């Protein structure tokens with residue numbers, strides 16, 4: 001569990017994080033979202049103890065992380081631009097970390113396998129592509145088999161296969177009961193990975209929500225062999241049924257009922273449906289609506 005409680009961070013007279021509170025819980029992937037400069041990295045640095053809050057508290061598993069006696073086993077972290085000696089191999093880098101934290105060699109081999117880096121384990125890290133570097137960073141974060149995993153922009157630089165790998169990996173970690181927090185400025189990416197969303201702008205909490213709640217259902221597209229029969233059946237108070245004029249009049253747009261309700265109603269009369277598709281406002285639109293003021297503020301400075 002990660003608890004951020006009323007945290008404020010000021011640099012000089014600039015407030016970068018402003019009375020921010022949220023909790024990332026075990027068994028869930030929490031997406032930490034916000035436009036560039038919203039304070040995500042600063043918050044993550046405070047969680048890991050690299051920066052001290054001006055006020056407020058940050059707790060990892062109920063404790064201040066800097067006081068942990070087994071830090072890699074408690075919290076696995078990938079922060080942006082992780083410093084790895086370019087002349088070292090991936091395996092040497094992980095072994096050095098393992099040795100200083102009482103982690104056995106076998107775990108190094110496990111995380112190299114998990115990250116798909118076995119073939120390049122002995123290659124110089126300086127020759128790694130951006131994506132391989134990200135994989136190494138994630139391998140390092142998992143080295144201590146931690147209960148809490150925190151990743152800053154983990155899919156940066158990854159190819160589609162790598163993105164899918166991260167998505168499955170994080171879902172698996174959450175399913176094992178771990179706490180997973182990942183930051184991104186891309187809603188489209190996070191919505192595929194996270195269950196819980198914490199959205200910030202200008203250092204302030206804008207929304208603490210779920211992907212499902214953020215998407216406002218707009219209506220349902222229906223294609224049916226009997227549009228008039230369906231209209232007569234489901235039309236009524238609070239329901240609108242509009243013919244789109246497409247597909248020889250067989251396409252309707254319905255609001256006020258869910259796809260499930262429409263499908264069940266049609267089934268009672270044996271009305272054939274060819275398509276039944278909820279049409280949602282895109283998450284990207286919802287995110288941009290929420291953060292618009294914060295972005296304008298950034299652009300106007």
Ligand SMILES: Nc1ncnc2c1ncn2[C@@H]1O[C@H](COP(=O)(O)OP(=O)(O)OP(=O)(O)O)[C@@H](O)[C@H]1O
Pocket residue numbers: 011016034035036037038039040041042043184185
């Ligand atoms: N050490 C520092 N001194 C002064 N200002 C800082 C410092 N670190 C960060 N900032 C400022 O704090 C603000 C928030 O930065 P931060 O990196 O936390 O945002 P972010 O949400 O992670 O953005 P991005 O998605 O671009 O990484 C920025 O305006 C940045 O310039």
